Amino acid sequence: MNDLIDLALDEAQRAGAEYADIRLVERESESLTVKNGALEAADSDRTAGFGVRILLDGVWGFSSSGRLERAEVERVTREAVAIARASAIARRDRVVLDDTPAVVGSYRTPVIEDPMSVSIDDRLAMLFEADAAMGRVSGVNVRQGSIETARERKTFASSEGARIEQELLEAGAGIDANAVNEHEVQQRSYPNSAGGQRVSGGFEAIRALDLAGNAERIAEEAVALLEAPQCPSGEMTIVIDSAQMALQVHESCGHPIELDRVLGMEASFAGTSFLTLDKLGTLRYGSEQVSIDADATAPGGLGTFGFDDEGVPAQNVPIVDRGLFVGYLTNRETAPVIGRRSMGSSRASGWNVIPLIRMTNVNLRPGGAGSLADLIADTKEGLFLSTNHSWSIDDRRLNFQFGTQIGWMIRNGRLAEMVRNPTYTGITPEFWGSCDAVCGPDEWTLWGVPNCGKGEPMQTHRVGHGAAPARFRGVQVGVGRW
Amino acid sequence: MVGEATWARPAVEALLATALELVPSGEAEAMFASHDSALTRFANSRIHQNVAEHDATLRVRVVDDARTGVATTNRLDAEGLREVVERASAISRRARPNPEAAVLAHPSPAAVPPGLGYFAATADADPTERALGARAVIAAGDRRGLEVSGAFSTDSSTLAVANSRGLWNMHSATQAKLLTVMMDGRGASGYAQATSPDVGAIDAALVGEEAADKAVRGADPVDMEPGEYQVILGEYAVGTILEYLAWIAFSGLAAEEGRSCMEIGRPVMGSNVTIWDDGLDPTGMPTAIDYEGVPKQRVNLIVDGVARAVVHDSATARRAGTRSTGHGLPAPNVWGPLSWNLFMAPGSGTPATMLAGIKRGIWVTRFHYVNIVHAKRGILTGMTKDGTFLIEDGKITRPIRNLRFTQSIPEAFSRIAEIGSDTRLVAAEYSGIYARVPALKIDRFSFTGATSDEGSG
DSSP states (O other), X not given: OHHHXXXXXXXXXXXXXXXXXXXXXXXXXXXXXXXXXXXXXXXXXXXXXXXXXXXXXXXXXXXXXXXXXXXXXXXHHHHHHHHHXXXXXXXXXXXXXXXOOOOEEEEEOOOSSOGGGSOHHHHHHHHXXXXXXHXXXXXXXXXXXXXXXXXXXXXXXXXXXXXXEEEEEEEEXXXXXXXXXXXOEEEEEXXXXXXXXXXXXXXXXXXXXXXXXXXXXXXXXXXXXXXXXXXXXXXXXXXXXXXXXXXXXXXXXXXXXXXHHHTTTTXXXXXXXXXXXXXXXXXXXXXXXXXXXXXXXXXTOTXXXXXXXXXXXXXXXXXXXXXXXXXXXXXXXXXXXXXXXXOSOEEOSSTTSOOEEOOSBEEEOOOSSOOHHHHHHTOSEEEEXXXXXXXXXXXXXXXXXXXXXXXXXXXXXXEEEEEBSOEEEEEHHHHHHTEXXXXXXXXXXXXXXXXXXXXXXXXXXXXXXXXXXXXXXXXXXXXXXX | OTTTTOOXXXXXXXXXXXXXXXXXXXXXXXXXXXXXXXEEXXXXXXXXXXXXXXXXXXXXXEEETTEEEEEEESOOSHHHHHHHHHHHHHHHHHSOOOTTTOOOOOOOSOOOOTTTTOOHHHHTOOHHHHHHHHHHHHHHHHTTTOEEEXXXXXXXXXXXXXXXXXXXXXXXXXXXXXXXXXXXXXXXXXXXXXXXXXXXXXXXXXXXXXXXXXXXXXXXXXOOOOEEEEEEEOHHHHHHHHHHHHHHTSBHHHHHTTOOSOOTTSBOSXXXXXEEEOTTOTTSOOOOBOTTSOBOOOEEEEETTEEOOOBOOHHHHHHHTSOOOSOOOSSSOSSOOOOOEEXXXXXXXXXXXXXXXXXXXXXXXXXXXXXXXXXXXXXEEEEEEEEEEEEETTEEEEEBOOEEEEEEHHHHTTSEEXXXXXXXXXXXXXXXXXXXXXXXXXXXXXXXXXXXXXTOO
């Protein structure tokens, strides 16, 4: 590998590049899906390749290939140079990188049980046991469970002298139960929707989920939802579970704090951000209860690593401090705009694409409201919402609308009747300003979000969000005509 | 520059044949997919990202005694082939039998039209050509003092599938797309998109003018109360709606599992609605075969408002007692079949006739971040974006701030008052679905919220 790295960096230097880097990435993943008592899908994917990034006369060029051969490295590097030269056709300012020191280092995800070493038989046994438990509930028409594991080995080297080796391991699992009748389709998932929980870590995290132990419950809830009353409409107090809070953080905090988005670099795809530069250090983003960090060092997060894809060491930086907006996600190109060094959130989803500013683990800090039971007991009237179903937010990350799989009315501090198709909507700073309680550390979970889309060509990446259940006052629920 | 790594047909044939020969027992399918892609991205009126990618992968599906294993690799030398077949075979040996999932496609007499959807000009497009296109778009914005962002992409791809039942099909295609968003920094924005298999058909200056015009006319937007309004949905907005119907309504798996709003043989939309899927129509973005190697068939999904069919892959077709329509995704596919070459029949409306008679309504250029609220009822939510205007007494009078809609699409498409006579090919933002669609005038469309002017400049 070292000869390919030297070849690319030497070729770039000969072409006059002021900066160049190369990433060599090999990713292997396995997934198993059991559906309605049968093995629906079993596959093993492997991809390997490299990407060369060139900064030439203040503009970028990048090319990549899946052929790890000397001739291809030379060809792709020359192509990256040619692309950078073409970028100069529509140039304004020169790109200047920050002065992050080059690092030589390595990192491996700490695990107890290597997720890629667990046998198919073991994994299938877990899924079939959970499937059988869901199957004992009458009225479920589709039941599905999946386990995914992955290993990524990557090498980063730059013309500044950085050389970094990393091995990242992931594991994830989840189950779904679906029920339908003439007019309704309802789904319940455990431990979360969209594939369940996913972590950076070992298979011990999957074993700890106890899929089978929760299967019958979610199957019963899916069936019960068919006949549950429709979620009422109006303004009310809501309590949101930690899994839905993770997506609330993702859409209304994680994306708008990406500094490239703030600077207009994502305008042609998913839009810009209301968190413009004048808001840094001045905007009251939320209530005093709301503190949010971006922590790439958090154990188990899908946004946990040793170094980002520009060689910047993983860090934990404050984003919102007791309601005040204080920080962005940055990379080496954008951090100087706010007079800072990169905080290390430049990430590429694979060898074939450039690193973009991506969330690491953007975490809502736990609060002082105790357990979820304590928070429900402290809520006279309201609605408890659990497990994401749908999400949408406007192109400046202000107007959002979420649906959850299930809700329960709260009456006199107790969970009352179940409601179906619950939705809620709001405007980001008003919503976070209405937060008056966040549950404590015992209720806090670091959730993996494996399907975050950004960029053109779009990159689907893996990020994390820690959250505990939280309460919001005066929120519009039950959106639309049913 | 794109196209340098393109694989020739004999090499692909040999690769797939070798992979199938290596399978020790049972049936097998080998799928080859290569792409040479490049994208020039611009923001703040400059090129800020400029990338290329070359890759080719081999996917092997082994089916032995109803046990299925799938493996992929992008290492395509002899060792890579041996290793990927070994992995797929090893999985199939450990798998549990499932005849429902162990379905390989049968050979079909339908021929793949040679050259369909392939343009050498697109395959050979270089970064200078894309940069000049970006510069032409930027120039249109510069003339009006707008900040310009966008992306110009060219892509050349090959898909080939062979299986042990004697199926062999291959199709190479090209795609080009130029899109732009222009902003005035005070809350106004405009959008335009052009997409074609032929990069020569994309007029960058025209794309720039369309978006700039929308952005200029969008200056100083006013708030509008949410509620039900008569609307004109432009082609970009209609294309996005069809993209979501592809997932939730037109899929054979969604229908099988009771999640789809399609009830075959029954009216599900207005009698003026006809929607079909046709991968062979050269006015769309042609794809001649699916990922199981099955040649594409035209599928009439909704005819005169009546649900007529859904699309199938080999597995859903077998369970439904029919044949695959050529809409399979790569194995192992838990998502079900997908219609990704959609068409909606035009009407006779012009912008003038569609505006006429609207006392107070809304013109929607496009939608943003649409998602599914309720699949079976076809309820979607999303925001308007990049050109939302108030219509008063049959005329567009002023721009309005973006609104959120939450609306059942079958209900809305039962209230279509007029359909535009022109159609436009629209590329979906996320999914690779293309739809050639007209503009629609809909009598009632439900807007349930509005954005804030926070941070709009």
